[in-house]
Amino acid sequence: MIHVKNLCKSYGAIRAVDDISFDVERGGVVGILGPNGAGKTTTIRILTCYHPATSGSASIGGFDVFKNSIEVRRHIGYLPENTPLYHEARVREYLNFRGKLRGMTYPERVDAIKRVADRCWLSSFVDRPIGQLSKGMRQRVGLADAIMHDPDVLILDEPTIGLDPNQIRETRNLIKELGDRHTVLLSSHILHEVEQTCSRTIIIAMGKIVASGSPEELRAKLGAQGKVIAEIKGEQADVEKGVAGISGVRGVEAHAEDGWVRLTVNPQDGTDVREDIFRLVNDKGWSLREIRHDGGSLEDFFVKVTAEQLGQRAG
């Protein structure tokens, strides 16, 4: 559905996007993840035909974003960062205007406005001026606009920024639902969000793709990063020495916390040391209040790959 090949974009001497290539198949939610200033918005603006690329090519639904810009724009729904809207217009007037731009007939617009207002929890606000709405409601107006013409591809730039926790949850659920019908490409700098909503993630830093795959694949790439967390009551030195002595344990970090020793155990690849730790605690007569496996979050991976990228640049 979306093809991006060797895309570059320079602003003067600054390379905002540096040789990015990726493909997105029909359906599902794909996340572009990266720290602020990584090139997410620039990539999205090229895909939505707002900015032309310096070199490389991109197409949506088979239409080139540069040569067939109007066709591409017909097939996408776009929610820019910060949701710009006409504040003096009422929600209904705004959606009606946007529908007309997309070439929808009057009955189509009436139906679509009713449908998206329901979908985005806006039904009781359609006759209010946009300027009077809260930030969260405006975000929903922007989303309603993006989906009203039932586009093949939905492109959302930081869709949950500035929302309160309830609205964030609602918006994420809505995006997941939309993934069933549309191909959704969203950008975010919040890992947790991407982990929750996206079936595939593309991580970019300094304008380059540093990793991509499903959250599980990315986690698998973490490999040995899985850890065991345990809290044991006993003499710290003894506990540390005892656990470090278990076969399959590569390293132990320990610190005391209100009379308990909190351990972070790094096992060797593929070994589960939890049972051994339990046996040890039992034999020594210590107490145990917590033991769990920590699979390693995307956060660790993200910090690792983006730091590598930054390090390479500096070097």
Added chain:
Amino acid sequence: MQNVATMAQREISAFFLSPIAYAVNAIFLFAAGLAFALGSFTQGGEASMRGLFDFWIVLILVFVLPMLTMRLMSEELRSGTIETLMTAPISETEVVLGKFLGTLVFFLVQLAALLLYPILMAIYGDLDFGLLVCHWIGLLLLGSLYIAVGLFFSTLTKHQVIAVLGSFALLALMTFASHALALQTEGWVKVVLQQLSIRTHFEDFVRGTLDLNHVVFFVTTTALFLFITVKMLETRRWQ
């Protein structure tokens, strides 16, 4: 074409929803009313709008129209709605034409209120209808050019104040400065300045001569400003 109408409609409704447009309209009607009452509507005077149209209406429009046009593009640039607009299936030409026509329609609504004056003239005197028609054609052409210039400046900046000042400056230069300078000079310089002067071209409409030369001047200059506005808007993409 459908998009031009859609865009024009949005601009018209934006005017009617904006308090600035009403304020500008009030200033326009007050100033025009004052000039008419003192200049044209006098006992024993000529039953035409020449007194108002000769100088005052031109001066008033130099100030009033940039205040209407300043928000056209600047507001889109400032609020970021330019991004949603230019990622919808509409071309730069359609956006510019739509905004231009929308403003022109609002301007015509403003002018419609001035129709009261010829009605008053007709009641108290012997009104020359031919002259009246000629005046209104001139006013329409003058307004179109001023709107095109204002729209151009609005495309240059996201600051409405800069847009309005730029339009004032250029319109004052093109309307009055070149006219005044032409009176001071001789030979070909005088001819060039006269041809560039909006007021010189407008004067014949005031006198009641409908000269194709002047119509062509207004239409082509308006088209030129609209064209460079489209080009400016296209250039923004590359920045």
